[in-house]
Amino acid sequence: MPHVFVTGGLGYVASHTTLVLLEHGHSVVMLDNLSNSFERVYDHMKKIAGDKADGMKFVKGDMRDAPLMDRLFAEEHFDAVIHFAGSKAVGESVERPLEYYANNFCGAVALLEAMRKHKCTNLVFSSSCTVYGMVEKTPITEEFPLAAASPYGRTKLFQEEMYRDVAAADPSWRMLLLRYFNPVGAHPSGDLGEHPLGVPNNLMPYLHQVALGQREFLRVFGGDYPTPDGTAIRDYIHVMDLAEGHVAAVKLLLQDAQLGCKAVNLGTGRGTSVLEMIKAFEENTGAKVPYKVVQRRAGDTVAVWAATGLAESLLGWRSKRGLAEMCRDQWAWGSKHPKGYSTDAKEEQQ
Secondary structure (H helix, E strand, C coil), X not given: CCEEEEECCCCHHHHHHHHHHHHCXXXXXXXXXXXXXXXXXXXXXXXXXXXXXHHEEEEECCCCCHHHHHHHHHHHCCCEEEECCCCCCHHHHHHCHHHHHHHHHHHHHHHHHHHHHCCCCEEEEEEEHHHHCCCCCCCECCCCCCCCCCHHHHHHHHHHHHHHHHHHHCCCCEEEEEEECEEECCCCCCCCCCCCCCCCCCHHHHHHHHHCCCCCCEEEECCCCCCCCCCCEECEEEHHHHHHHHHHHHHHHHHXXXXXXXXXXXXXXXXXXXXXXXXXXXXXXXXXXXXXXXXXXXXXXXXXCECCHHXXXXXXXXXXXXXXXXXXXXXXXXXXXXXXXXXXXCCCCC
């Protein structure tokens, strides 16, 4: 049974990935400092995992805490690490770049030091399509130039460069850098999902808050893009598909001693416009989403979607869930837990 260390384990993608790891027979230790997550997530995960819950445990802490990391690696003898932990708001990173470099990049250095000391050299990194910067054509392949456009994006890109350097210097390292696109949706139980702190930066959680009546309307940034309906196009991928991609990556790491360090896109290979997503949400949930088209947002790209050939050939993985599942599962989470993990028992919709 592979034993996996998951950093940022109570976060959105990490928590869903941990549940899929359990389903595949892995055991998991999750580390999270709760700076952008909720301890209650763990209770929700245990409920969903059922009799498999004994295969995971949660440790509160920071990967920059060297004594803690040393103790965990010495006691647990991890077979692989999936590194999710990090701050992730583009706008905030512009305002607080030093904090982002300290948390994201320096945290990654501390993680690699612990891994090297304890001879755990299998790493899956939660990267992002932000490393491609402002692309002008699609689909995006892994060979596209790298040019992150924000401090957040650069913390991802600089980590990627560090991992490539480490693997080049020592061939015992096996690393997969998963560049994923726009995660949406929730666990189909409706008991695990995304809970952004403050005003959501991403479309889907904002959209479901509007559908719940918590916000008056959705602002659609730009209606004059050169796209079929004038709104921006993105590659939205169901979080459960994304989770399964991480599990496929762990499997490959443990099988291929000559893997080295490789970057792989995780997306659907299909683009969906903002208006298409609104329509799909309304059709699949019965909820209404009032919206207003406003001016374009600075820094937004016209259209972004992934080329998925490498993920299919290397990992044997492809996305399976479409817009209908993304919207239904998002709504199951939002309607059942209207205040996310802050929803009390009386408010939860059974």
